[in-house]
Amino acid sequence: MTANMSPKRNEMPTQNAVVRASNFNEVALGYSEETAIDEAMRCLTCKNMPCVQGCPVNIHIPEFIEKIKSGDFEGAYQVISQSSSLPAVCGRVCPQETQCEAKCVRGIKGESVGIGRLERFVADWHNAHNTEGVERPQSNGHKVAVVGSGPSGLTCAGDLAKKGYEVTVFEALHLAGGVLVYGIPEFRLPKAVVQKEVDTLKALGVKIETNVVIGKTITVDELFESGFEAVFIGSGAGLPRFMGIKGESLNGVYSANEFLTRNNLMKAYKEGSATPVMQTKKTVVVGGGNVAMDAARTAKRLGADVTVVYRRTENELPARREEVEHAMEEGIAFKFLTNPLEINGKDGWVDGIVCERMELSEPDESGRARPVRVPDSAFTVDADCVIMSIGTSPNPLIKSTTDGLEVNKRGGIVVNEDGLTSRTGIYAGGDAVTGAATVILAMGAGKTAAKAIDEYIKG
Amino acid sequence: MYKILSKKVLNPTVTQMDIEAPLVAKKAQAGQFIILRVDDAGERIPLTVAGFDREKGSVRIIFQIVGATTFKLNQKQEGDYIADFVGPLGKATETTGLKRVCVVGGGVGCAIALPVAQKLHEQGCQVDSIIGFRNKDLVILEDEFKSASKSLKIMTDDGSYGQKGLVTEPLKNALENGAEYDEIFAIGPLVMMKFVVATAKPFGVKTTVSMNPVMIDGTGMCGGCRLTVGGETKFACVDGPDFDGYLVDFDEAMSRGATYRDFERHAYEKTCNLFKKEVE
Numbered sequence: 190m191t192a193n194m195s196p197k198r199n200e201m202p203t204q205n206a207v208v209r210a211s212n213f214n215e216v217a218l219g220y221s222e223e224t225a226i227d228e229a230m231r232c233l234t235c236k237n238m239p240c241v242q243g244c245p246v247n248i249h250i251p252e253f254i255e256k257i258k259s260g261d262f263e264g265a266y267q268v269i270s271q272s273s274s275l276p277a278v279c280g281r282v283c284p285q286e287t288q289c290e291a292k293c294v295r296g297i298k299g300e301s302v303g304i305g306r307l308e309r310f311v312a313d314w315h316n317a318h319n320t321e322g323v324e325r326p327q328s329n330g331h332k333v334a335v336v337g338s339g340p341s342g343l344t345c346a347g348d349l350a351k352k353g354y355e356v357t358v359f360e361a362l363h364l365a366g367g368v369l370v371y372g373i374p375e376f377r378l379p380k381a382v383v384q385k386e387v388d389t390l391k392a393l394g395v396k397i398e399t400n401v402v403i404g405k406t407i408t409v410d411e412l413f414e415s416g417f418e419a420v421f422i423g424s425g426a427g428l429p430r431f432m433g434i435k436g437e438s439l440n441g442v443y444s445a446n447e448f449l450t451r452n453n454l455m456k457a458y459k460e461g462s463a464t465p466v467m468q469t470k471k472t473v474v475v476g477g478g479n480v481a482m483d484a485a486r487t488a489k490r491l492g493a494d495v496t497v498v499y500r501r502t503e504n505e506l507p508a509r510r511e512e513v514e515h516a517m518e519e520g521i522a523f524k525f526l527t528n529p530l531e532i533n534g535k536d537g538w539v540d541g542i543v544c545e546r547m548e549l550s551e552p553d554e555s556g557r558a559r560p561v562r563v564p565d566s567a568f569t570v571d572a573d574c575v576i577m578s579i580g581t582s583p584n585p586l587i588k589s590t591t592d593g594l595e596v597n598k599r600g601g602i603v604v605n606e607d608g609l610t611s612r613t614g615i616y617a618g619g620d621a622v623t624g625a626a627t628v629i630l631a632m633g634a635g636k637t638a639a640k641a642i643d644e645y646i647k648g
Numbered sequence: 649m650y651k652i653l654s655k656k657v658l659n660p661t662v663t664q665m666d667i668e669a670p671l672v673a674k675k676a677q678a679g680q681f682i683i684l685r686v687d688d689a690g691e692r693i694p695l696t697v698a699g700f701d702r703e704k705g706s707v708r709i710i711f712q713i714v715g716a717t718t719f720k721l722n723q724k725q726e727g728d729y730i731a732d733f734v735g736p737l738g739k740a741t742e743t744t745g746l747k748r749v750c751v752v753g754g755g756v757g758c759a760i761a762l763p764v765a766q767k768l769h770e771q772g773c774q775v776d777s778i779i780g781f782r783n784k785d786l787v788i789l790e791d792e793f794k795s796a797s798k799s800l801k802i803m804t805d806d807g808s809y810g811q812k813g814l815v816t817e818p819l820k821n822a823l824e825n826g827a828e829y830d831e832i833f834a835i836g837p838l839v840m841m842k843f844v845v846a847t848a849k850p851f852g853v854k855t856t857v858s859m860n861p862v863m864i865d866g867t868g869m870c871g872g873c874r875l876t877v878g879g880e881t882k883f884a885c886v887d888g889p890d891f892d893g894y895l896v897d898f899d900e901a902m903s904r905g906a907t908y909r910d911f912e913r914h915a916y917e918k919t920c921n922l923f924k925k926e927v928e
């Protein structure tokens with residue numbers, strides 16, 4: 190085998206931009222076996238493994254890439270699954286360019302190895318070829334409750350189940366997966382992929398109870414009373430934020446959460462769906478994160494002309510680079526350095542959005558350049574739908590029904606480095622702690638908590 | 649899956665069901681709501697709890713057949729199952745310390761007003777109830793209200809039963825004649841609640857209303873149920889559904905409530921037609 194010294198990574202095959210902008214099928218099509226091996230050959234197998242440090246769940250990256258080089262794809266999967274419960278998900282939605290790939294030595298003089306693409310290839314290969322069932326570990330007799338079946342909850346549940354714990358996951362919605370099913374669209378993360386990962390956890394012995402709202406149907410304290418020895422709270426992001434500008438209650442204004450939930454969880458984009466979504470012509474999405482990109486690209490697929498309005502510049506967009514590129518290829522317009530002032534209404538419906546220009550000033554506490562208003566620069570953007578995608582605040586239901594659970598001023602649950610909250614036996618992670626962040630950070634938190642819960646119970 | 653333990657037709661468009669849901673029944677309180685899906689492809693709809701039996705583990709819902717989902721729900725019979733039933737959601741109605749109240753219910757909203765009246769009655773509070781309907785055929789829960797109230801006035805739009813007129817008329821009379829209510833609870837159509845608030849306001853009597861906006865998750869995630877209350881954005885699913893009626897922007901709530909009216913009408917007609925074909 191000879192190393193592949195090309196400075197460029199193998200391109201990810203994708204659906205044609207014009208075609209995909211009007212369907213909900215997955216955009217990225219995945220590497221073939223040949224391409225995967227060729228890309229794997231670009232890895233130098235560095236001794237100090239900088240990429241592993243860039244991974245929130247510390248996947249043994251050079252090791253799984255070595256397996257790909259030799260065509261042992263199942264072996265590669267086994268390496269990844271030691272560290273990650275959701276490889277097919279992470280390979281698709283992780284911001285690799287700021288994590289593992291940012292540390293890749295090949296990235297210094299060219300493009301880094303396409304680690305995320307290889308991870309996805311390995312997970313998909315396994316899902317397509319594996320016929321052996323998952324081996325269910327021997328029970329150790331200890332019961333752990335997990336609140337929420339999103340990325341942090343599923344990861345925590347998976348890690349504990351592998352150690353023999355009897356894990357029950359409580360999900361408020363009718364379907365498991367959390368943001369993976371209600372938030373991230375089908376064209377970026379097919380729901381069949383999520384279902385497969387959930388099924389794998391079930392095969393490991395994880396029980397999933399849907400339609401149970403912890404804090405309402407059952408309280409955290411009642412979980413302890415019914416025999417659970419530890420509780421992990423991964424209840425996710427909560428209420429959507431609005432700007433507080435005039436017109437936000439007009440018909441035609443959605444939070445990104447509502448718009449995406451209608452389409453992803455409730456399948457409103459499909460003909461004949463029981464759940465409606467408005468048919469709009471000109472949609473303006475406010476915000477620049479991954480959720481904003483998902484909302485914009487979904488609106489585009491529903492047939493609208495879509496403009497993303499963001500108050501900083503393209504360089505500061507918090508969304509994954511690939512999502513921004515895909516959005517631009519699909520014909521979504523961006524208005525940078527633009528901030529909404531007011532939404533115009535006509536007979537109760539959205540009829541345009543008044544914005545003003547911004548310019549960048551000194552960096553703020555987040556380290557990003559602070560946008561400041563340009564006086565007298567207001568202008569109106571034509572719109573019949575506005576989707577607010579400016580973040581969320583953590584869900585209040587558990588905090589308000591669990592005595593002694595400390596939260597910070599933003600409503601996030603306070604935890605130590607092990608994910609332990611202010612109460613013994615209660616751990617937390619993901620957006621419930623951090624506010625809106627990424628799938629992989631939530632998974633990392635679930636993993637850390639699982640380790641701590643194991644140590645706590647085993648004493 | 650959740651079993652329908654019993655079904656009772658209250659009037660041609662309103663049905664009562666007791667659903668087996670022990671965890672919900674254990675916690676449910678007057679004023680809270682549940683979310684259900686009839687089948688796997690169904691939409692999630694919120695319904696306020698109309699009653700519960702903690703021993704039997706059942707929760708009572710009373711719904712008006714207004715759209716495709718309630719039409720499909722009404723096709724289900726005793727012993728059938730529905731796909732999902734989750735709750736209790738939202739905050740319970742606050743009744744602590746109340747000595748004398750007026751409960752005003754309108755149409756199917758009476759189903760939600762009843763457990764509030766019952767709870768108040770049980771805690772020794774004097775309850776005057778006023779319930780209104782379009783006509784005699786649509787009157788529901790008369791006996792139940794009678795046994796939970798010191799006085800009961802029934803109003804119909806056409807005078808075919810009780811007194812002819814709106815629920816605000818006897819309320820105004822009572823207030824003018826010096827009735828000293830600690831609080832008024834108004835539950836019914838938005839327009840009714842708006843005018844109950846307008847009637848009570850000159851007398852300065854606190855008026856609580858129960859809001860029932862469009863919802864999806866019902867747990868504080870989607871933000872679809874937002875209302876403007878006292879100039880602030882509030883979410884009916886976690887901040888309500890009860891709100892101070894003086895502060896609610898009813899006109900905005902009415903406008904937002906009409907967002908999917910066309911879609912809902914089409915879906916209803918389609919579902920009805922499909923059903924008719926099946927029957928034929």
